[in-house]
Amino acid sequence: MTSDQREKVHLSGVKETLLLTLYDRAADYRSPKPILGDRWAAEVLDGIDGYNRFKMWLFSADRYGIVLRASRLDAWVGAFLVRHPDATVLSLGCGLDSRAFRLDVPDAVQWYDVDYPDVVELRRRLYPRRDNYHLISSSVTEPGWLDEVPDTGRPVLVVAEGLLPYLARGDVERLLARITERFVYGEMVFDVIGVPGWWLKPVPFDMWAGPDPHELERMNPRLTLLDDAPVMADYRRIPSRVFRAYCGLLNAFPQLRTSLWLLRFRFGPPERERT
Numbered sequence: 362m363t364s365d366q367r368e369k370v371h372l373s374g375v376k377e378t379l380l381l382t383l384y385d386r387a388a389d390y391r392s393p394k395p396i397l398g399d400r401w402a403a404e405v406l407d408g409i410d411g412y413n414r415f416k417m418w419l420f421s422a423d424r425y426g427i428v429l430r431a432s433r434l435d436a437w438v439g440a441f442l443v444r445h446p447d448a449t450v451l452s453l454g455c456g457l458d459s460r461a462f463r464l465d466v467p468d469a470v471q472w473y474d475v476d477y478p479d480v481v482e483l484r485r486r487l488y489p490r491r492d493n494y495h496l497i498s499s500s501v502t503e504p505g506w507l508d509e510v511p512d513t514g515r516p517v518l519v520v521a522e523g524l525l526p527y528l529a530r531g532d533v534e535r536l537l538a539r540i541t542e543r544f545v546y547g548e549m550v551f552d553v554i555g556v557p558g559w560w561l562k563p564v565p566f567d568m569w570a571g572p573d574p575h576e577l578e579r580m581n582p583r584l585t586l587l588d589d590a591p592v593m594a595d596y597r598r599i600p601s602r603v604f605r606a607y608c609g610l611l612n613a614f615p616q617l618r619t620s621l622w623l624l625r626f627r628f629g630p631p632e633r634e635r636t
């Protein structure tokens with residue numbers, strides 16, 4: 362593909378961070394021993410131009426955290442879709458992530474990818490169309506976007522990867538409240554950043570650091586914590602000996618292992634009580 366054929370991207374601030382995660386997944390795919398093996402990331406990255414490759418390369422040194430995070434979330438999403446092959450999935454702050462395409466999504470699943478309008482426009486040009494796959498152009502902090510998702514009574518899975526740490530605490534609280542009030546039953550999976558993770562990132566975070574996952578249960582009593590997994594806990598999957606040792610070291614210290622943390626919550630009644 363020549364430079365003229367590629368989509369020119371002009372993203373800055375928080376939107377630019379979607380390029381970092383895309384770059385990391387593409388680098389993983391092209392490595393001799395991929396963890397995630399996301400071929401879409403490599404193809405989509407090849408289809409864009411106009412971004413700072415040096416900056417991407419520089420920040421991709423810690424790509425293992427990003428791909429381990431994506432891999433764990435894929436596993437949680439995949440397990441939910443096996444239990445609920447008729448689910449609705451809301452993927453918030455989707456960026457150029459390929460989860461809707463790289464996972465084996467059952468035909469009946471209604472999948473909604475949500476991000477800012479210019480990001481969604483870019484996605485439209487880079488990803489194919491598919492039945493039951495929808496794009497919503499909106500900030501997730503706007504109340505109106507949820508009206509685009511019909512409440513069909515199906516179980517709802519909300520995925521937010523690399524999003525909540527960029528939102529203000531009040532916005533997170535309102536977003537979680539809107540979702541849990543609108544849908545009867547579902548799960549939410551997302552990452553939070555512990556204190557040590559803050560200074561590692563290129564864009565300032567507005568949200569609180571999340572050392573205590575139960576804080577979210579207090580914030581929203583409809584949420585029940587089902588699972589919590591520090592990303593570093595999966596460090597044994599890292600093929601590079603140096604980074605495996607480095608991440609293993611981080612994992613050994615409670616304060617450091619929670620620098621990037623994945624949480625899985627239920628909202629609504631437990632599955633066994635549902636008819």
Ligand SMILES: C[S@@+](CC[C@H](N)C(=O)[O-])C[C@H]1O[C@@H](n2cnc3c(N)ncnc32)[C@H](O)[C@@H]1O
Binds near residue numbers: 454477499
């Ligand atoms: C770190 S990137 C993660 C992208 C994607 N989830 C991934 O893992 O590649 C953060 C994403 O959140 C999106 N984002 C940030 N704030 C947002 C908001 N208020 N509403 C919608 N999207 C938002 C950005 O545009 C960007 O795509």
